[in-house]
Amino acid sequence: MPSLLSLSKxxxxxxxxxxxxxxPINQLAPEPVEFAALTRLVSCKSIAQLxxxxxxxxxxxxxxxxxxxxxxYAKLILHCSDDDAGYASSVLxxxxxxxxxxxxxxxxxxxxxxxxxxxxxxxxxxxxxNGVVPDRYTLPFxxxxxxxxxxxxxxxxxxxxxxxxxxxxxxxxxxxxxxxxAVCGGVGDVQxxxxxxxxxDLVSWTTLIQGCVKSGLAKEGIDAFFEMxxxxxxxxxxLMVVVLSGCARLGDLQLARRMYRYVCENRLNVDVFVGNALxxxxxxxxDLDFAWKVFNDMDEKNVVTWNAMIAGLAQLGEFxxxxxxxxxxxxxxxRPDDITLVGVLNSCANSGALELGKWVNAFIDKNGxxxxxxxGNALxxxxxxxxxxxxxxxxxxxxxxxxxYSYTSLIVGLAAHGQAEKALQVFAEMPKKVIKPDEVTFVxxxxxxxxxxxxxxxxxxxxxxxxxxNLSPLPEHYGCxxxxxxxxxxxxxxxxxxxxxxxEPDAFVWGALLGACSIHGRVVQGKWVLEKLIEIExxxxxAYILMSNIYSSASRWKDALKLRKSxxxxxxxxxxxxxxIELDGTVHEFRKGDKSHPKxxxxxxxxxxxxxxxxxxxxxxxxxxxx
DNA sequence: CTAGGGTTAG
Numbered sequence: 001m002p003s004l005l006s007l008s009k010x011x012x013x014x015x016x017x018x019x020x021x022x023x024p025i026n027q028l029a030p031e032p033v034e035f036a037a038l039t040r041l042v043s044c045k046s047i048a049q050l051x052x053x054x055x056x057x058x059x060x061x062x063x064x065x066x067x068x069x070x071x072x073y074a075k076l077i078l079h080c081s082d083d084d085a086g087y088a089s090s091v092l093x094x095x096x097x098x099x100x101x102x103x104x105x106x107x108x109x110x111x112x113x114x115x116x117x118x119x120x121x122x123x124x125x126x127x128x129x130n131g132v133v134p135d136r137y138t139l140p141f142x143x144x145x146x147x148x149x150x151x152x153x154x155x156x157x158x159x160x161x162x163x164x165x166x167x168x169x170x171x172x173x174x175x176x177x178x179x180x181x182a183v184c185g186g187v188g189d190v191q192x193x194x195x196x197x198x199x200x201d202l203v204s205w206t207t208l209i210q211g212c213v214k215s216g217l218a219k220e221g222i223d224a225f226f227e228m229x230x231x232x233x234x235x236x237x238x239l240m241v242v243v244l245s246g247c248a249r250l251g252d253l254q255l256a257r258r259m260y261r262y263v264c265e266n267r268l269n270v271d272v273f274v275g276n277a278l279x280x281x282x283x284x285x286x287d288l289d290f291a292w293k294v295f296n297d298m299d300e301k302n303v304v305t306w307n308a309m310i311a312g313l314a315q316l317g318e319f320x321x322x323x324x325x326x327x328x329x330x331x332x333x334x335r336p337d338d339i340t341l342v343g344v345l346n347s348c349a350n351s352g353a354l355e356l357g358k359w360v361n362a363f364i365d366k367n368g369x370x371x372x373x374x375x376g377n378a379l380x381x382x383x384x385x386x387x388x389x390x391x392x393x394x395x396x397x398x399x400x401x402x403x404x405y406s407y408t409s410l411i412v413g414l415a416a417h418g419q420a421e422k423a424l425q426v427f428a429e430m431p432k433k434v435i436k437p438d439e440v441t442f443v444x445x446x447x448x449x450x451x452x453x454x455x456x457x458x459x460x461x462x463x464x465x466x467x468x469x470n471l472s473p474l475p476e477h478y479g480c481x482x483x484x485x486x487x488x489x490x491x492x493x494x495x496x497x498x499x500x501x502x503x504e505p506d507a508f509v510w511g512a513l514l515g516a517c518s519i520h521g522r523v524v525q526g527k528w529v530l531e532k533l534i535e536i537e538x539x540x541x542x543a544y545i546l547m548s549n550i551y552s553s554a555s556r557w558k559d560a561l562k563l564r565k566s567x568x569x570x571x572x573x574x575x576x577x578x579x580x581i582e583l584d585g586t587v588h589e590f591r592k593g594d595k596s597h598p599k600x601x602x603x604x605x606x607x608x609x610x611x612x613x614x615x616x617x618x619x620x621x622x623x624x625x626x627x
Numbered sequence: 628c629t630a631g632g633g634t635t636a637g
Contacts, residue, residue, distance in 0.1 A: 104628055140629045175630040182631095206631040241632040248633095276633040307634040339635045346636065377636045384637095408637040440637050 051087070070097040077106050077123075088119055092126050103127040104137045111145040120145035121154060134161075136170045143176040152184040168197055175203045182211035187220075206239045213242060218249040234266055237274050244277035253285040272300045276308055283312025303337050310343040319351035336363075338375050345378035354386035361395075371395060377405045384413025404435050411444035420452035439474055446480035450487060458484040479508040486516020491525065507537045514543060518550050526550045541567060 054076060063069045073095045080088040088110075095102070103123060110120035124142050127134065134142070139162055146155035159177060167173045174193060181189035190211035194204060205228045212221030225235070225243050235243065240263060247256050260278065268274060275298040282291035295301075295309060306329045313322035326344050329336065336344070341360055348357035361379060364371050371379055376399040383392035396402070396410050407430055414423035427445050430437055437445075442465050449458030462481055465471045478501055485494035494513055498505050510533045517526035526547055533543040544567045551560035597603065 101628070108628060137629055144630080170629095172629050177630095179630070201630095203631045210631070236631095238632045245633065271632095273632050278633095280634065302633095304634045309634095311634060337634090342635050349636095374635055379636095381637060405637050410637090412637060438637090444637080 066096075070095065070099070070102065073097075074102045074106065078109055088116075089122055092119075092123055095126065096130060098130065098132055100132055100135050100138065103132055104135070104141065107138060107141040107145070111141045111148065114148060117145040117148045121151075134165075136167065136173060139167055139170075139173045140176040143173070143180050147176070147180040147183050150184055152180070152186065155180045155184070168193070169199065171199055171201060171204070174199075175201075175207055178204065178207040178211070182207050182214065185215055187211045187215045187217060202233065202236055202239055205233065206242055209239070209246065210242045213246040213249060216249075218246040221246040222250065222255065235262070235268070237268055237271060240268055241273050241277045244274070244281045248277070248281040248284040251285050253287055256281050256285040256287070270294075270298070272298065272302055272305070275301075276304045279305060280308040280312065283308060283316070286316065288313075288316065288318075303334060303340065306334065307337070307339045307343060310340060310347070314343050314347045314350070317350070319347040319353075322347040323351070323353065323356060338369065341369075342374050342378045345375075345382045349378075349382040349385035352386055354383075354388060357382040357386055372399050372401050373403075376401075377403075377409055380406060381409040381413070384409060384416070387417075389413055389417045389419065402433065402435065404430075404438055404441060407435060407437070408441045408444060411441060411448070415444050415448035415451060418451060420448040420454065423448040424457070437469060437471075439471055439477070442471065442473075443476055443480065446477060446484070450480055450484045453484075453487055455484055455488045455490075475503065475506040475509055478503075478505065479512045482509055482512035483515065486512060486519065489520060491516050491520060491522060495525070507533060507540075507543075510536065511543065511546075514546050518546050518553075521550065521553055523550055523554050523556065539570070 057063075057072065063072055073091050074097065076091045077088050077095065080091075092106070095106075097103070103126075106123045107120045107127075110116040110118075110123060120141065124134070124138070124145075127138070139158070142158055143155060146152070146158060155177075159180075162168055162173055162177060168177070174197060178190050178193045181187075181193065190208055194200065194208045205224065209221040209224050212218065212224060222243065225239075225246075228235075240259075244259055247259050259281070262268075263270065263274065263278075270278070275294060278294045279291050279298075282288075282294060291309070291312065295305065298305060306325065309325050310322050310329075313319070313325060322343065326336070326340070326347075329340070341364065344360055345357060347353070348360065357379075360382075361371075363369075364375060364379075369375060376395060379395045380392045380399075383389070383395060392410060392413050396406060399406060407426060411423045411426050414420070414426065423444060427437070427441070427448075430441075442461065445461050446458055448454075449461065458481065462473065462477065465473055465477065478498070481497060482494045485491070485497060491513070494516055498509060498513060501509070510529055514526060514529045514533065516522075517529060530543050530547045533540075544563055548560045548563045551557070551563065
């Protein structure tokens, strides 16, 4: 108990309380106080009204007994809204009750809403100072307040207190304690509490699994679920939702189907939560048809249902489809929330739907939504990917809270627009704002260096990755370096660089080297690299095409033809090419081999025309080369 | 007077 009193946070709160105690409004409460119009408090709506009643009670009929006084104070506190923390704490400080129930009610009230959780801790402190011993009801409220505030520090002290009074065995206490650690990201601690006492129920399992899933250990969470089954416990809807979201993260379709069977076999009610979790799970596991089936079968849908569909489609690369779902949602008059907008912007970004993206931007402005955080980042990315780099810069500049995502979106965007110098400038801003770049940021930085041919600068950033930022370079970073070296003509150095890689080079790394061979006409080396690439990813066509270009540029037509023939013989699956363009607000999507566009004929006639004219130019260019 | 649920960007 004493350790709690030393908490600086609570001390700060008490200082706040004493500050309010000396403010004029509180001098309205002189002793002895009065008690009469308590009934009027029940209908009291505002803090002003409350204080008025308080004052009139004091003036007319003060409470006669200690009990009446305490009752008055307790009622006053319970009638305070979240913003009245100052007033509440001043009354609280005079609440000299020894009744646990009075404190429990007070703490419960404060812990119930976000804005007043701090007051719950203050009330707890007053309780302890008044020598009142917390019971099994008090602690869940206090722990809940800590969890809401993400105050693990205070939570740990309360935990110590819980252990001291042997309260861990109470399931409610134990489960709220687990929840505290779960929301604060400490799976290890959740597990410890879980293992700490033998009694556990569905809530304990739900919290444990939630803790795993939320901290990226979905596999462990699912394992725990099966372990639970061995104890002959059956999941309910709330637990199922958590398990389904874990499966969604794993992206394992087989597991997903197994979980769906579990839902059916156990006759779980597919309410809007379970339905949403199912839709999300099937989307993330790639079973679009079944996701649609669940979606259509749901009789109650909400914005989350639509969001799951939109975000899921965007993630599957079905951007056009995602946007059409958004339009359907709008036709039904459903209001999108910020998560909808992020999904829509993501789809715009990846399908080039600048007009719709601008519309979303206007929607955001019109509705007074702050273009910050997630939304701001999605806007920056959308503008950058749709070619409006200046708009991306504008949104970025207007953002108040910038994080690593904001910077990365812009840096990657600038690099893609050939503005390497600007990209590096923006990158240089990050340390000043104390924002730590991550792996993706460095992909942007290194691409910028590669496009601008900045060999030394690229090398320096690459070294900084591990030396300064403690990041382990991924294959794509090595790929960028190979690209930088290759473009500078240092092909042997690039090859040596690959040999020295501490991780296994992947197709992108070898691909970058092959690209370099192609630029510099290295036929022999190219052939060798091609063999490497075939080893790693047989059946892909990209490397063959690159190599056949190398042969062609070296005028080794026979070799080029041989290679093309071997591609045909192997029936190589071609990477599905896809591109899209927006015209008057409609996105037109083109896929390799897809003839479904209404103007397919005309488009191809035009393409033939362009190809024909290009051939003439090419011919001229090639002739020049021969001279 | 007590605890556990779904969707989010580079």
